Amino acid sequence: MWIVFALLSALFAALTSIFAKIGIQDINSNLATAIRTIVVLIMAWSVVFITGKQHDIANIASKNMLFLVLSGIATGLSWLCYYRALQLGQASKVIPIDKFSLVIGMALAFLVLKETITIKTIIGGVLITIGTFVLIL
Numbered sequence: 001m002w003i004v005f006a007l008l009s010a011l012f013a014a015l016t017s018i019f020a021k022i023g024i025q026d027i028n029s030n031l032a033t034a035i036r037t038i039v040v041l042i043m044a045w046s047v048v049f050i051t052g053k054q055h056d057i058a059n060i061a062s063k064n065m066l067f068l069v070l071s072g073i074a075t076g077l078s079w080l081c082y083y084r085a086l087q088l089g090q091a092s093k094v095i096p097i098d099k100f101s102l103v104i105g106m107a108l109a110f111l112v113l114k115e116t117i118t119i120k121t122i123i124g125g126v127l128i129t130i131g132t133f134v135l136i137l
């Protein structure tokens with residue numbers, strides 16, 4: 001089932017880029033990011049309340065909360081930079097660079113999370129890296 005959600009994530013991420021490029025025309029990229037963030041906030045909390053999970057917030061350990069906050073800060077910084085890059089550059093060049101986060105994420109998973117490095121992950125990372133540079137040059 002995880003693969004279905006991963007594929008849907010990829011689809012929605014692709015739509016996000018196209019919708020964002022169209023939506024940021026003639027407005028400040030930071031304002032656009034703020035509007036997007038409000039929509040995401042409303043959607044996320046709606047799902048929490050619809051599923052009745054709002055009471056679980058009291059059970060979140062401080063370590064978990066710290067890393068969720070850090071993740072939120074990283075997401076915010078990523079979105080701000082991404083929207084500015086989309087505003088200044090071609091979507092067909094910005095999107096592959098943004099998706100290079102896959103390779104960076106894999107490297108961090110090996111270094112920080114101590115996940116196992118396999119020949120498949122190395123080959124995949126190299127191919128993504130090559131593909132990224134081919135698309136942006």
